[in-house]
Amino acid sequence: MEVDFLLIGQGLAGTVLSYRLIQKGLKVHLIDDADPNSSSKIAAGLYNPVTGRNLVKTWKADALFKEIEPFYKEMEALLGQQFVHPIGIYRPFISFEEQNEWLAKSADPQYDAFIDKVYSASRHQGVNDPFGGLLLKSTGYIDTRKLVDSFGKWLIDKGMLTNSSLDEKDLILTKDGYWEYEGIKAKKIVFTNGIQARENSYFNWIPFIPVKGEILTVRQDFTSSEIVNRGVFRIDLGKGIGKVGSTYNNAEINLSPTEKGKKEILDKLKQLINESVVEIIDHQVGIRPGIRDRKPVLGKHPSEESVYIFGGFGAKGVSLVPYLSNQMVNLLICGEEPEKEVNINRFFKYI
Known part of the structure; x- marks a missing residue:
């Protein structure tokens, strides 16, 4: 079997990136160990533009959140499944000061896409919210287990997924620059296997x-x-x-x-x-x-021309992966470098 890309790992990152590549008409194959405890299958799948103790707008929220629901609904249509759940997120205030801060922010146009309403008094008798709270929109959750499992079955039906653990010693770079693994011949290999990427010899220097x-x-x-x-x-x-x-x-x-x-x-x-x-x-x-710096890592290995990584998404994979997968596709196909905050070259000093 000859393909354009061999992806190692079919969690959320591998699922979304392989889908993007298939949509471009490219041939892919995935190797995945089918771990039922992978973070993609356990995660709650929240997408939330305002996070943290200080309720701050998440990194690149304006760009990220335009992609989320349209992208996952596209995958719903492909798979004939429902795993997108758009629903508001209510954040109780812990003080009058916080309430006043968000009453002021609600007039700021940069928050228009994300603030549904600011409540100055309790709105839910079942919730401890004596100071009111912030109701956010453009939020919800993705059933990531259902998404990953459904897409995995779709890939298997098309002969694009092998459920087995990667044995790195059987991954061979041929003289003509192809990667061979158990009968699969690929032009490029992409590690999309989450935390397991730190265990291979290519990317064990990344500060996971x-x-x-x-x-x-x-x-x-x-x-x-x-x-x-x-x-x-x-x-x-x-x-x-x-x-x-x-x-x-x-x-x-x-x-x-x-x-x-x-x-x-x-x-x-x-x-x-x-x-x-x-x-x-x-x-x-x-x-x-x-x-370590709480940003994902995208890019090409510094010395291996055809080895790449797409990972490190932490707790925000649902919101980050659709947007950043476009940058990864542009790198793989056109050689366009990802933006500096997520580019692998920021870690070359650790090699």
């Missing part, structure tokens, strides 16, 4: 910082027409079921659920939601592929 995240699925007597987000997020799945998370732990990198993580989430949930009776239905763990 893996972050363990734990998420709970709970049952409680609370419903909301929006995602409620302060300290933790709570996505209402209907019938009293909610997904709540998440933790950020870069000290214990393993896939074991912890009592400490569960307690942290439940304590923050109790501060956010007035209904305290909670039944734990599920407790999941994923490892996010973070980078």
